[in-house]
Amino acid sequence: MTDTILEVRDLRTSFFTENFEVKAVDGVNFSVPKGKTLGVVGESGSGKSITSLSILRLIQNPGKVVGGQVLFKGEDLLEKSEAQMRKIRGNKISMIFQEPMTSLNPVYTVGQQIGEAFQIHEKLNKKESIKRSVRC
Ligand SMILES: Nc1ncnc2c1ncn2[C@@H]1O[C@H](COP(=O)(O)OP(=O)(O)OP(=O)(O)O)[C@@H](O)[C@H]1O
Ligand SMILES: [Mg+2]
Structure with missing residues (x-):
């Protein structure tokens, strides 16, 4: 292949x-x-x-x-399964959604919102996840 x-x-x-x-x-x-x-x-x-x-x-x-x-x-x-998909989304495959006004939350910073994926998939804490977001 x-x-x-x-x-x-x-x-x-x-x-x-x-x-x-x-x-x-x-x-x-x-x-x-x-x-x-x-x-x-x-x-x-x-x-x-x-x-x-x-x-x-x-x-x-x-x-x-x-x-x-x-x-x-x-x-x-x-x-x-849905559980398997949850491990793939935001980890192996990500989507940058159209219309930032509805897909991003204005209450949180962009770093916090990108960092959420690292908190979930790489088990980083809040501070580490924001650092990791800046790195990528
Ligand atoms: N909830 C829905 N109910 C019925 N039809 C829908 C729904 N969501 C999308 N569609 C239909 O699916 C088709 C494809 O829509 P889609 O949003 O994928 O277009 P697009 O190519 O991304 O357009 P754009 O360039 O405007 O983002 C459209 O004809 C739309 O009417
Ligand atoms: Mg579209």
Whole structure:
């Protein structure tokens, strides 16, 4: 196998109402080689965010990933338990969310909010986690 870190195969995510299904992501395929960057470009509403949220298994009701595979280092994230996903999110895969006004909390500093991931995944205390945030 080549050095592929992420491979998305035929990813499909829909939103359901009582009467119909909105296919927000419908058969997306791409792969990302280790150490490389992939840019996804598309008009507003074309499914970039829903694709990213699907990869991290952050789609909420009435949305659902209805098909495909998300192979991270060869393992399908769609098959993982929620507990396993929690160990991966913010540790192995992170998302920088759109709209800082809603995704960041103005009551906390940016350092505190980045540091939270290090407190959880690397068991650092508050002070150490802020230092670690500045380093990365
Ligand atoms: N909660 C929801 N209920 C129904 N449809 C939704 C919901 N959230 C997203 N969608 C639909 O999913 C589609 C993809 O949206 P998405 O947010 O991924 O677009 P995007 O490419 O990230 O757009 P932008 O460039 O504006 O960020 C859109 O057509 C949107 O209407
Ligand atoms: Mg978006």
